[in-house]
Amino acid sequence: MTLSRPLPAGPGTAPGPGPGPDPDAGPPLVSVRGLRIATTGGTPLVHGVDLDLVAGATVGIVGESGSGKTLTAMAVAGLLPRGVAVTGGRIAVDGRDVTVRSPAERRALLRDTFGVVFQNPAVSLNPRLTIGRQLREALPDADRRSRARAWRRSLELLEHVGVPRAAQRLRAYPHELSGGLNQRVVIATAIARDPRVLVADEATTALDVSVQQQVLDLLDRLRDELRLGVLLVSHDIGVIADRAGQVVVMQDGAVVERGGTGAVLDRPREGYTRRLLAAVPRLDVPSPAGPPADAPVLLAGRGLVRDFPVAGRRGTRLRAVDHVDITLRAGQALGVVGESGSGKTTLARILVGIDPGHGGTLTAFGGPVTGRVPARRRLLRRVQYVFQDPYAALDPRQTVAESIAEPIELAGTRDQRDRVPGRVAELLDDVQLARDLGGRRPHELSGGQRQRVVIARALALEPDVLIADEPVSALDLSVQAGVLDLLARLRAERDLTYLVISHDLAVVRGLCTDVLVLHDGVEIEQGPTDDVFTAPAAGYTRRLLDAVPGRSRQGSPPELHPAIPRKDNP
Amino acid sequence: MSALAVTPRRRAGRTGSLVAGVFLGAVVLAVVFAGVLFPGGYDAQDLTRRLAEPTWFGPLPLGTDELGRDMLARVLYGGRPALGISAVAAVLATVLGTAAALGATLGGRPWDGLIGRVADVQLAVPTILIALVVLSFSGSGTIPLIGVLTVGSWVLTFRILRAQLATVVALPYIEAARLAGAQGPTLLRRHVLPAAAPLLVVALTLNFSTALVLESSLGYLGLGIAPPRPDWGQIVASGQAQLAGAWWISLVPGAFLVATVVSIQIVGDRIADLLTLPGSQDGTR
Numbered sequence: 001m002t003l004s005r006p007l008p009a010g011p012g013t014a015p016g017p018g019p020g021p022d023p024d025a026g027p028p029l030v031s032v033r034g035l036r037i038a039t040t041g042g043t044p045l046v047h048g049v050d051l052d053l054v055a056g057a058t059v060g061i062v063g064e065s066g067s068g069k070t071l072t073a074m075a076v077a078g079l080l081p082r083g084v085a086v087t088g089g090r091i092a093v094d095g096r097d098v099t100v101r102s103p104a105e106r107r108a109l110l111r112d113t114f115g116v117v118f119q120n121p122a123v124s125l126n127p128r129l130t131i132g133r134q135l136r137e138a139l140p141d142a143d144r145r146s147r148a149r150a151w152r153r154s155l156e157l158l159e160h161v162g163v164p165r166a167a168q169r170l171r172a173y174p175h176e177l178s179g180g181l182n183q184r185v186v187i188a189t190a191i192a193r194d195p196r197v198l199v200a201d202e203a204t205t206a207l208d209v210s211v212q213q214q215v216l217d218l219l220d221r222l223r224d225e226l227r228l229g230v231l232l233v234s235h236d237i238g239v240i241a242d243r244a245g246q247v248v249v250m251q252d253g254a255v256v257e258r259g260g261t262g263a264v265l266d267r268p269r270e271g272y273t274r275r276l277l278a279a280v281p282r283l284d285v286p287s288p289a290g291p292p293a294d295a296p297v298l299l300a301g302r303g304l305v306r307d308f309p310v311a312g313r314r315g316t317r318l319r320a321v322d323h324v325d326i327t328l329r330a331g332q333a334l335g336v337v338g339e340s341g342s343g344k345t346t347l348a349r350i351l352v353g354i355d356p357g358h359g360g361t362l363t364a365f366g367g368p369v370t371g372r373v374p375a376r377r378r379l380l381r382r383v384q385y386v387f388q389d390p391y392a393a394l395d396p397r398q399t400v401a402e403s404i405a406e407p408i409e410l411a412g413t414r415d416q417r418d419r420v421p422g423r424v425a426e427l428l429d430d431v432q433l434a435r436d437l438g439g440r441r442p443h444e445l446s447g448g449q450r451q452r453v454v455i456a457r458a459l460a461l462e463p464d465v466l467i468a469d470e471p472v473s474a475l476d477l478s479v480q481a482g483v484l485d486l487l488a489r490l491r492a493e494r495d496l497t498y499l500v501i502s503h504d505l506a507v508v509r510g511l512c513t514d515v516l517v518l519h520d521g522v523e524i525e526q527g528p529t530d531d532v533f534t535a536p537a538a539g540y541t542r543r544l545l546d547a548v549p550g551r552s553r554q555g556s557p558p559e560l561h562p563a564i565p566r567k568d569n570p
Numbered sequence: 571m572s573a574l575a576v577t578p579r580r581r582a583g584r585t586g587s588l589v590a591g592v593f594l595g596a597v598v599l600a601v602v603f604a605g606v607l608f609p610g611g612y613d614a615q616d617l618t619r620r621l622a623e624p625t626w627f628g629p630l631p632l633g634t635d636e637l638g639r640d641m642l643a644r645v646l647y648g649g650r651p652a653l654g655i656s657a658v659a660a661v662l663a664t665v666l667g668t669a670a671a672l673g674a675t676l677g678g679r680p681w682d683g684l685i686g687r688v689a690d691v692q693l694a695v696p697t698i699l700i701a702l703v704v705l706s707f708s709g710s711g712t713i714p715l716i717g718v719l720t721v722g723s724w725v726l727t728f729r730i731l732r733a734q735l736a737t738v739v740a741l742p743y744i745e746a747a748r749l750a751g752a753q754g755p756t757l758l759r760r761h762v763l764p765a766a767a768p769l770l771v772v773a774l775t776l777n778f779s780t781a782l783v784l785e786s787s788l789g790y791l792g793l794g795i796a797p798p799r800p801d802w803g804q805i806v807a808s809g810q811a812q813l814a815g816a817w818w819i820s821l822v823p824g825a826f827l828v829a830t831v832v833s834i835q836i837v838g839d840r841i842a843d844l845l846t847l848p849g850s851q852d853g854t855r
Binding site: 352354374377384385387389392394395396397410411454457460 | 756
């Protein structure tokens with residue numbers, strides 16, 4: 001966090017975080033006026049976006065999926081996908097209009113001006129080429145021709161973006177590097193031609209919070225060292241709040257609001273911006289109270305272990321879950337948090353009985369759970385699972401009603417089976433979906449609607465325990481809030497017990513009574529959510545909390561005054 | 571902001587598939603009702619009209635052969651063994667291949683390995699060679715022909731479906747169905763096979779056309795249906811010697827063969843397209 005500036009927050013405080021536009025910087029580096037984008041079929045996607053970017057500043061574009069934020073950024077960099085084209089407006093670099101040039105001229109100008117960092121380094125790097133090869137390809141012709149020169153320059157670039165042991169890494173393949181290091185490599189390729197503008201499209205979305213923080217720090221450092229203009233596209237208001245001086249809020253292809261980040265986010269003028277901000281789960285809200293300590297134990301795991309074989313290395317095994325003890329009492333909502341690879345999903349799969357695990361004991365409702373998967377599932381029938389990705393968890397060939405009815409038909413009691421249609425209608429009501437959606441198929445539903453279907457399906461057999469694996473991570477912010485509200489309401493109405501897995505600490509804070517922190521399959525700490533979040537005992541938990549983006553806007557860290565409701569919380 | 575890439579997908583055009591479907595339907599009907607159309611049979615000789623040229627829209631539209639037999643009658647009767655044997659073999663090969671693919675996917679590593687190696691061995695030996703050996707021992711009856719054609723076609727179905735099923739079985743919604751209580755045959759019927767349905771249609775039509783081509787090749791080599799019963803490949807062979815003078819004897823059954831194979835493919839593609847869900851997220855076609 002070397003570059004992040006301490007920021008005042010709350011009503012009455014003016015400028016936002018990050019360096020704002022410098023009034024002495026001359027004409028804007030990139031200037032976009034009235035940009036229109038449409039499909040070649042004629043469907044308009046972006047209607048009239050204005051944007052100014054000066055050297056040494058970060059402009060953030062924030063919006064939900066379908067808002068046109070990525071299209072806008074890609075249009076500026078000249079990288080629109082096939083089937084989509086700029087249909088109007090002006091994009092100027094240093095006052096020279098890009099849109100009127102010949103394709104060859106335009107390519108040359110864009111190539112020398114823009115470097116682009118894409119969302120997922122696992123996709124934007126070629127898995128079959130070494131890092132060195134890929135960096136060399138990105139270098140300007142003069143450097144690329146001589147092997148020695150290319151090597152030297154690649155080494156410099158990797159060191160510049162903070163990749164340790166750079167010489168060794170040049171010979172490595174992408175899969176040998178972590179996600180964060182790979183994203184640094186992508187950034188190195190983006191700056192290889194000395195661009196003047198860096199376009200970062202959700203560049204840190206696929207990364208863990210602590211890694212995200214490091215990569216964003218790197219972008220800040222490069223901006224200042226190389227006087228780059230940075231166009232930061234993100235759905236995450238927290239990231240934008242921390243890093244961008246100026247922000248553009250987009251919805252449905254149009255700009256809703258723009259201005260200094262502090263001004264826009266602290267005093268939003270438009271209803272949409274306000275709704276978006278209100279939907280951000282906050283770290284400084286009190287968590288729901290847990291059940292009494294003598295509440296019956298529904299699920300208990302002791303010394304749970306699960307190993308996975310390591311691909312390509314015979315005999316080596318990776319311990320995903322390492323002697324974890326977990327107790328779930330009736331009425332509890334236990335949040336399991338940790339970074340990717342911490343074993344949280346594996347733990348949940350053991351608890352729901354679709355993974356037998358390799359060690360430890362599991363008891364459910366007082367009895368031991370043993371045997372193979374089908375036997376375990378019979379014992380754990382009152383434990384149901386909400387999948388992470390509602391796009392993949394529903395059979396695309398089944399209608400909504402068929403999906404919800406399936407568990408009842410397959411595993412319900414005779415009584416339940418006799419009145420399937422009525423039950424499906426009730427369940428649709430419970431998750432606040434219109435009954436006539438029952439005839440639709442998943443691809444006709446939005447992400448939020450699909451997740452509601454997944455929840456309704458999990459509720460179909462009237463379970464006591466609901467295990468939800470990242471129930472909102474695939475959803476847009478405003479939709480997230482609705483699903484989280486639904487989960488909270490269902491818990492209260494039906495005395496459900498939850499186990500919620502999330503990488504998002506704010507989601508756990510608002511929903512869970514207790515929290516379990518995992519790191520590399522090992523339990524780091526466990527306790528009531530309020531206690532763990534306000535006074536974390538472990539250094540790891542503290543680092544995790546510190547890395548959550550958007551804390552500059554949420555003001556002082558919650559551990560200082562946890563229970564005081566904030567005035568700037570709309 | 572994910573699905574930015576616009577992926578063009580191969581589609582069998584509406585008009586093209588309609589034409590192919592009508593042609594295929596007409597051929598199949600004419601072949602099935604050859605007995606009604608030509609009550610005189612395929613062997614009615616009339617030496618006064620030997621080697622008559624095709625009149626196309628006249629009385630002997632496709633001409634006659636060296637014994638004065640109506641070529642149209644011979645081609646339609648000849649379609650019976652060609653289409654019938656190929657169709658039966660295609661269905662058997664598809665069923666066998668699907669069963670093998672299910673066994674390999676769901677049976678675990680040993681079964682996967684065993685079935686995969688059998689398929690490798692099968693692929694390593696040319697089908698025509700197997701056919702030559704088997705048919706020269708057993709004689710060329712209908713049953714041995716069906717057997718040889720099935721053996722020659724199941725590997726393709728197995729390979730296509732095994733890859734597809736391995737993808738489908740790993741999808742979250744299959745696991746979700748398991749959690750909902752589905753297992754074994756229920757899981758297959760409700761979720762796995764429907765996801766493989768478009769590919770099954772493709773496999774079936776592909777099997778049909780490869781079987782048809784192979785059956786005709788065997789007929790051409792004299793290992794198929796024995797004369798006097800006509801068969802497409804066999805008629806092509808019989809006309810070969812007179813290609814210069816009476817080209818139609820070879821070319822007419824050959825043209826029927828090619829047009830039928832192409833039509834089967836086009837119709838199969840169209841059916842697969844119709845079975846594929848718009849915007850499906852499950853990695854199937």
